[in-house]
Ligand SMILES: Nc1ncnc2c1ncn2[C@@H]1O[C@H](COP(=O)(O)OP(=O)(O)OP(=O)(O)O)[C@@H](O)[C@H]1O
């Protein structure tokens with residue numbers, strides 16, 4: 001990767017709030033490189049430091065340690081208004097005394113854009129977020145989702161090099177959310193803006209991102225493309241956070257694991273024999289069969305979820321989910337209480353890192 | 357059911373209504389009536405003999421042959437009062453805003469202490485504090501003597517009994533009334549809005565002008581009214597610090613009920629003052645309702 005391809009370089013950032021006993025370590029040794037025009041997502045549970053990382057990039061907070069560069073320029077000492085970065089705030093932070101149109105125009109006016117251009121951009125942005133006709137309203141006269149869209153429009157209007165979005169679609173209903181997701185993706189392809197997107201919705205992260213960073217307690221747990229993260233989760237934490245997963249624990253032997261109930265799970269691994277190994281299996285990668293080689297399991301529950309059926313099995317005293325598509329008709333074969341065979345292809349088994 | 361709830365509602369507001377009537381409306385009506393009566397010889401009024409004399413006296417004098425002659429004496433006292441009150445409002449606004457802003461930026465614990473400091477002067481009587489200013493301002497007083505001993509000045513400062521002394525006294529007396537409402541509106545300010553403004557390329561000054569000041573405007577207007585109106589009516593500050601040379605409306609009114617024994621004229625002056633003040637407030641109210649805010 002050449003130096004220019006990186007829009008943002010975050011180098012070993014640490015962030016501590018407060019001092020002494022009350023100190024909170026919000027970020028700990030975070031290093032990241034975000035490519036130009038990349039759609040990069042920070043994913044993690046509440047309180048893991050996502051907003052803090054965005055605030056450091058935007059310049060509202062100074063890192064305790066480490067440094068951040070934007071297109072090769074170090075950001076230390078630059079005020080937020082000196083950075084080519086715009087933020088869509090988690091709390092929206094719309095100006096209550098200004099109309100929707102004045103809110104959206106604010107950044108452009110501060111950059112002394114010509115009046116006509118400002119008006120045109122404001123109209124375009126309102127159309128983009130489907131709020132044409134709301135120009136004169138005050139933020140207090142808008143619903144939560146509408147406010148969020150104004151916040152989005154206000155930041156996007158400036159066409160910044162880097163756009164920071166802090167859970168910026170969270171207040172929208174499913175349909176509008178899908179539409180906005182598509183719009184954001186379209187904008188990314190059209191404008192060359194680098195998106196840093198914060199969410200704790202893993203599905204949104206998977207559909208929109210070029211790459212995802214999964215965070216845990218102020219640290220980066222794993223960075224990768226959505227497929228990498230989904231198919232090759234490094235740890236139990238990542239596998240659990242992204243999508244549905246089955247976990248099994250066994251004792252390592254050559255070419256497989258011995259499960260607690262003495263059944264044999266075939267998988268290639270490099271762990272020393274005798275060590276305890278966690279593995280993850282996605283529900284859609286396992287199958288149910290009769291009269292073949294497989295693990296013995298008992299059907300505990302069958303749940304119909306539209307296109308799929310989820311079968312809950314009991315194996316080695318653990319619950320194991322298998323997701324089957326309905327159109328094949330396979331789901332009809334099983335009913336609660338059946339003794340069946342669970343078939344897990346060796347390439348569907350992910351060896352997880354031992355928890356630290 | 358409707359009827360009884362209506363009765364209940366009247367019963368609920370009646371104590372307040374009675375209070376307002378007895379302590380506000382009734383005295384006002386009495387004053388209005390008095391301003392249209394003839395003055396009694398030793399103070400008071402002659403009930404039953406109506407005359408517009410008190411209002412005429414404001415603008416005209418009667419010469420020996422009983423002709424009305426235009427007289428600007430009282431008008432100039434009015435205009436001086438408005439000038440002093442206006443400058444007081446402006447100066448307190450200018451000084452109170454940074455103070456209130458600074459306090460609002462502190463941690464909650466510090467804020468309480470600083471606000472306590474602002475209100476400490478209220479614990480002693482304003483009259484006493486105004487006398488203290490005489491000790492500061494007079495020749496040979498603290499300011500005069502320290503300027504001399506520092507060698508900055510070798511003539512007396514002659515600050516007492518000048519409009520400037522009155523101005524200093526007024527600004528001093530009314531500053532807290534400006535700080536309090538501005539602080540109240542700044543305290544409610546969502547500081548994240550400032551971050552949003554910075555994020556949208558507004559520098560500190562632009563953020564102040566476009567975000568902080570418009571959002572603090574209600575407090576600033578409240579402060580201006582709280583300072584301007586009573587400053588216009590004060591009488592002991594100009595009397596103590598300004599002497600006879602710097603009369604304000606308040607002094608004039610007080611004189612009519614005191615030494616001059618012309619109650620109708622005092623009442624008429626009060627009403628003229630009231631009319632002008634109401635006009636100012638009306639203009640403000642209309643401006644605010646029409647635009648919703650002070651920006652654009
Ligand atoms: N100004 C602050 N002072 C002290 N602690 C803070 C401050 N800001 C954040 N923290 C702490 O830092 C940690 C990370 O907070 P952050 O806001 O970055 O979380 P987040 O990942 O954005 O969470 P959410 O998904 O709930 O928005 C939390 O433990 C939080 O309590």
Ligand SMILES: [Mg+2]
Nearest residue numbers: 050051090166
């Ligand atoms: Mg957050």
